Amino acid sequence: MSIEEEVQMMDYPRANGETGGTGDRGFTVADNDDHPCLEPNPRFQYNPSLFFNDGRRSVDFVLVWTVQSSVDESKTVSEMTVNAEKRRVFERNLALEGLELEPELEESTTLGLCFMKIHAPKDVLRRYSEILKLRLPMKEVPNSDIKMDRRNPFYNATMYLTEKIPGLDGVRRRTNSIISDIDSITSNFKKHFTVNTEVFPPKTQRFTAIYSRDKEYLFDTDAEDFFSPAIHSRIVQFILDRKRFTENALDDPYAFGITRLISEGVYTAAYPLHDGDFRYPTSMRNTLYEEWASLKNTFQYQPLDYIKEYFGVKIGLYFAWLGFYTHMLVPASIVGLACFIYSCATLYDHPPR
Secondary structure (H helix, E strand, O other): OOOHHHHHOOEEEOOOOEEEEEEEOOHHHHHHHHOOOOOOOOOHHHHHHEOOOOOOEEOEEEEEOOOOOOOOOOOHHHHHHHHHHHHHHHHHHHOOOOOEEEEEOOOOHHOOOOEEEEEEEHHHHHHHHHHHEEEEOOOOOOOOOHHHHHOHHHHHHHHHHHHHHOHHHHHHHHHHHHHHHHHHHHHHHOOOOOOOOOOOOOOOOEEEEEEHHHHHHEEEOOOOOOOOOOHHHHHHHHHHHHOEEOOOOOOOOEEEOOHHHOOOOOOOOOEOOOOOOOOOOOOOHHHHHHHHHOOOHHOOOOHHHHHHHHOOHHHHHHEEEEEEHHHHHHHHHHHHHHHHHHHHEEEEEEOOO
């Protein structure tokens, strides 16, 4: 089956419920005119591969498959037809779940590859955040009384004793002055080990709660960064792992999931996208590459908040543990080095008898 034949089978149910295309293949692509009032994302002109053709919707996941014309001549026409039917059913089920899909066939002629871009709209993110019981940041309440109550208990006790004990306030001021002097002296030394706050500004710690659509008033769902790219990818992956690719469930009760489709050769790969090219200076991928993954930053603390935001909680927790484990090896290495030096220094003091 050629690229042209497979493209002709495609039928894209639109966001308004209508269909387009020339065949009976059912998977989704929303019209570019569905949201005429919205402008393309400013990043679209620099990283167009991260967005749909409308420049507004982000690509949260990509499915890849090969075509017969230039890649795998060993497949029979019947095998390719079966694979195309599995893709049609699978992608239609993704559409019924609310995901938006858009084919990218520009490279098919030369590379023998077809790409399907997947976007999870907000209603899908809300629904599956509730199903997965994700903990998401709550709205901030601008109330000064609450902030006062959240003070450090040690600070409150210090202020109380300062008021009660004469002369303690002067001691506190002198102590703070000494600490400030020490910090200013050691700042040039510490900057080689601490996270650069100009590159990675400290993130405001916010309360989180298990997301529920019944209590959506507690969450700022309209914020642009409320659902992080890691959450987008996790939810799409969750859906891909559970959708069927056959019409009749009795034919094969285990005919579901992107993993099996890849193992059977229906798809070649499925993956989320990075935040643009690592050489592009304004992307978070480039920032992490230059300021975290580079060898020059070996002795610096890790920007764990940004690692978690980019890669997700599991990867962030892994690197947090790796950093802790590495730090705990430092005392052991010092003791081992001291023992080695002592052994070398006293080697001839105890000759064998």
